[in-house]
Amino acid sequence: MATTAHSPAALRERRAYYERIGRHSMTPLWEVLDALVPPAPRSPVVPALWRYAEVREQVLEAGRLISAEEAERRVLILENPALRGESCITQSLYAGLQLILPGEVAPAHRHAQSALRLVLDGQGAYTAVNGERTTMRRGDFIITPAWTWHDHGNLGNEPVVWLDGLDIPLLRFLDAGFAEKTEQAVQTPLRPEGDALARYGANMVPVDFHQTPQEPTRVFVYPYERTRAALTAIASGTPDPHLGFKQRFVNPATGASPMPTIGAFAQWLPAGFETRPLRSTDGTVCVCLEGEGEALVGDEVLRFAENDVFVVPSWHTLRLHASRDTLLFSYSDRPVQQVLGLWREQRL
Known part of the structure; x- marks a missing residue:
C-alpha cells in the first residue's frame, strides 16, 4: 500500500534517510x-x-582597570544584540570604542584588516601610519589601511575616545586574517605631519605615482573641518528627498572607496528635514557628530544625539528626522558588494 508524502510512515522514512546521509556529512538541500x-x-x-x-563612564572605567600596554588596544566592542559573542555590529563589520589616557601609547602593529577611526571625545592624541603622525581632532576620519604599521599615543592631558570600525568579520569569514607586532612600541617618524595629505590630497599626486582602485588610499586622514565645510557649502541647495545632503569619501587618486572593503559617508540633514524611506543591502553603522534626531529603522524608533552610534541592518527601511542641523558619519561594506555586483538600493 503506497504511503502519502506527509503520512507518519513517509516522515519516519525521510528522517531515517536524513540520519543515514548525515553520517556521511551530507544534508538535503530541499x-x-x-x-x-x-x-x-x-x-x-x-x-x-x-x-x-x-556608555562613556564604562569606557573610562576600562582605563582604571587595565593599561593600554596590557590590553594592547583598550576597546569596548559594540556587539549587535542579536550577535552577542561574535564581536561584530553587522555580519561583516566590527565597531568598538577605544580609549587612550594621557601619556599612554597603544603599541605599533599591523594586520590584514582595514580600520577606520572616528574621533569622538577629547584631544591631544595622535595616530601614526607607516611613519607619519596625524593629530586626532574630534570628527576626524582616520584610516589605517590593511597591512600598514600603526600606533596611537596621547600627548595631551585628557582621555581621548574614538570609534574603531574594521572589516574583522569579513576577513574572519574568508579565513584571511594576519597580524604582526614590532619590537618598537612607537614608530620612528619618517615624514612630517600632513605630508600624505599634501602629497596625495590636494588634487595632485607625484608625477610617477600610479594606483589601482583596489589599493587603499595614501591619504589616511580626512579632517572634520573639511568634511563639515564641504557639506554646509552644498546645503544651500535642494536636499535629496531620501538622503538630504550626502557625500561619500573617496581615494582622491582614484575616486574609489578609501578602503576596498569599507565605504564611508558623511550626511547633512537641515533642521526639521525628514528623509523618505530607503533601504539597501549594505548594513550600515551611523554616528551622530552634530545635532540630534530620530532614525526609524523598520518599525523601531532610535532617538540619537551627539556621539551616539546606531546600526541599520541590511534591507531595513530607514527614515531620518533631524530635530536640528545634523551631521551623520556612516560606514558599510558597500564597496565589497558593488565590486561583486550584489549591492542593491530601493528608494520608497
Missing part, C-alpha cells in the same frame, strides 16, 4: 533551500543604538 536562497535578505542583525552619554 530542507534548507528557502533559508539559503531567500526571496529577499533576512539579516539576523537587529537595529540598535548606543547612547554615548550612557
Whole structure:
C-alpha cells in the first residue's frame, strides 16, 4: 500500500534517510533551500543604538582597570544584540570604542584588516601610519589601511575616545586574517605631519605615482573641518528627498572607496528635514557628530544625539528626522558588494 508524502510512515522514512546521509556529512538541500536562497535578505542583525552619554563612564572605567600596554588596544566592542559573542555590529563589520589616557601609547602593529577611526571625545592624541603622525581632532576620519604599521599615543592631558570600525568579520569569514607586532612600541617618524595629505590630497599626486582602485588610499586622514565645510557649502541647495545632503569619501587618486572593503559617508540633514524611506543591502553603522534626531529603522524608533552610534541592518527601511542641523558619519561594506555586483538600493 503506497504511503502519502506527509503520512507518519513517509516522515519516519525521510528522517531515517536524513540520519543515514548525515553520517556521511551530507544534508538535503530541499530542507534548507528557502533559508539559503531567500526571496529577499533576512539579516539576523537587529537595529540598535548606543547612547554615548550612557556608555562613556564604562569606557573610562576600562582605563582604571587595565593599561593600554596590557590590553594592547583598550576597546569596548559594540556587539549587535542579536550577535552577542561574535564581536561584530553587522555580519561583516566590527565597531568598538577605544580609549587612550594621557601619556599612554597603544603599541605599533599591523594586520590584514582595514580600520577606520572616528574621533569622538577629547584631544591631544595622535595616530601614526607607516611613519607619519596625524593629530586626532574630534570628527576626524582616520584610516589605517590593511597591512600598514600603526600606533596611537596621547600627548595631551585628557582621555581621548574614538570609534574603531574594521572589516574583522569579513576577513574572519574568508579565513584571511594576519597580524604582526614590532619590537618598537612607537614608530620612528619618517615624514612630517600632513605630508600624505599634501602629497596625495590636494588634487595632485607625484608625477610617477600610479594606483589601482583596489589599493587603499595614501591619504589616511580626512579632517572634520573639511568634511563639515564641504557639506554646509552644498546645503544651500535642494536636499535629496531620501538622503538630504550626502557625500561619500573617496581615494582622491582614484575616486574609489578609501578602503576596498569599507565605504564611508558623511550626511547633512537641515533642521526639521525628514528623509523618505530607503533601504539597501549594505548594513550600515551611523554616528551622530552634530545635532540630534530620530532614525526609524523598520518599525523601531532610535532617538540619537551627539556621539551616539546606531546600526541599520541590511534591507531595513530607514527614515531620518533631524530635530536640528545634523551631521551623520556612516560606514558599510558597500564597496565589497558593488565590486561583486550584489549591492542593491530601493528608494520608497
